[in-house]
Amino acid sequence: MMNVNRKIIIRGFILALLFVMSAVVSVVIYTHWSIRQLITPMPSNEVLFDLLDVEGGPTSINYIVTASLQDRLRGEIVFPAFVLRWADGRRFVIDMGMDDRGAKYFYEKMAWQYESDDIKVHGSVAKQLGAEASLVAGLGFTHLHEDHVQGVQRYCQLKSAKLPLFQTPQQTEERNYTTGFGAAFVEDADCVSPKVLTGAGPLYSVPGFPGLAVVPVAGHSPGSTVFVVAVEGKLWIVAGDISWTRQSMLTNQPKQVSLFRSLIIPEDETRLVELRQWLAKLDSNDLVKVLLCHDGLALQVNGPPVFKPTVLKNDSR
Ligand SMILES: [Zn+2]
Structure with a gap:
């Protein structure tokens, strides 16, 4: 009797294990497939360069490093934000990096990367x-x-007025398991009010911020977006994580990752090849500079100046 019971338990356990494994494999396969369905055309150079003629564009672009690490393979990896300033005083921030606690927690979880x-x-x-x-x-x-x-959490602790968050329709609608944590930070950020950009695409202007536009590109994540901004005659392209280093973008090299990582962090490599070629070609123009979020050395050498806060009039602090 004991033997029969044990057999039933073992069979049940194996069946449950097979079920869980096939569910995990199905989710991974589906995620790989779905990111490949998000391909939109790239904007023409003409449309991009038209941004240089827009009046009242931003007067500066700078970057802030919220955290950094020295990687033996990839060099200095940084976690930045980009700050644009307009003459009327308004600022626009692209990415929020992480606050100190968030960066330490992130590293504890992701050190294996x-x-x-x-x-x-x-x-x-x-x-x-x-x-x-x-x-x-x-x-x-x-x-x-x-x-x-994650840095938006700290931002919301200081600011109560609603800040518009401009997103492409893809970034609002398309998610996968790699964007779950980030999307939750946005949903919980009570100082942020999401605004979906409208228009025919593939280049969306950001209303109220002349000279700034975005392109939904996918490839790295379903909602991956490239920001294009014309600052004083130069076109800056903030390309996120389409490539990890400037060099691998210029030479069209894929990210160096293990098979395990490429399985669990699904990217569309065919799309990334296309995007690296597009960005490298744009970057070869003297008027264009492509910025990749995590390449610390390239940001220092080819990037805009590091952000320095200006002393504001009427600021009594
Ligand atoms: Zn990243």
Whole structure:
């Protein structure tokens, strides 16, 4: 009797295990398939370069590093935000990086991704913006991964007025399991009010922010978005995580990842090849600079100046 019972339990256990394994494999296969369905055309160069003629565009672009680590394979990896300033005083922030606690927690979970001993924290976007935080009038995310979004938590602790978050229809609607944490930070951020960009695409202007436009690109995540901004005669392209390094974008090299990582973090490599070629070609134009979020050295060498807070009139702090 005991033997029969044991057999039934073992069979039940094996069946349950097979069921769970096939469910996991199905989710992974579905996620790989679905990101390949999100291909939209790229905007023409003509449409992109028209941004240089827009009047009243931003007067500066700068970046803030919220955290960084030294990776033995990839060099300095940074977790940045980009700050645009308009002459009327308004600021627009692209990505929020992570606050100190968020960066440490992220590293605890994700250390296996990196060849590094530690993560350094440099202060949240909210902290580094200083008094200028009150002038931020618009926000956008290159994509909804935790390392680009989590800093919004700290930002909302300081600011109660609603900040419009401009998103492409794809970033609003399309999710997969890699964007779950980031999307949850956005949903919980009570100082943020999502606004879906409208228009025919593939280049969407950001209303109220002349000179700034976005392109839904997918490839890395379903809602991956490239920001294009014309600043004083130069076109800056904030390309998120389409490539990890400037060099691999220029030479069209895929990300160096293990089979395990490429299975669990599904990307559309065919699309990424197309995007790297598109970005490298644009970057070869003297008027264009492509910025990749995590390449610390390239940001230092080819990027805009590091953000320095301006002292505001009437700021008594
Ligand atoms: Zn990232």
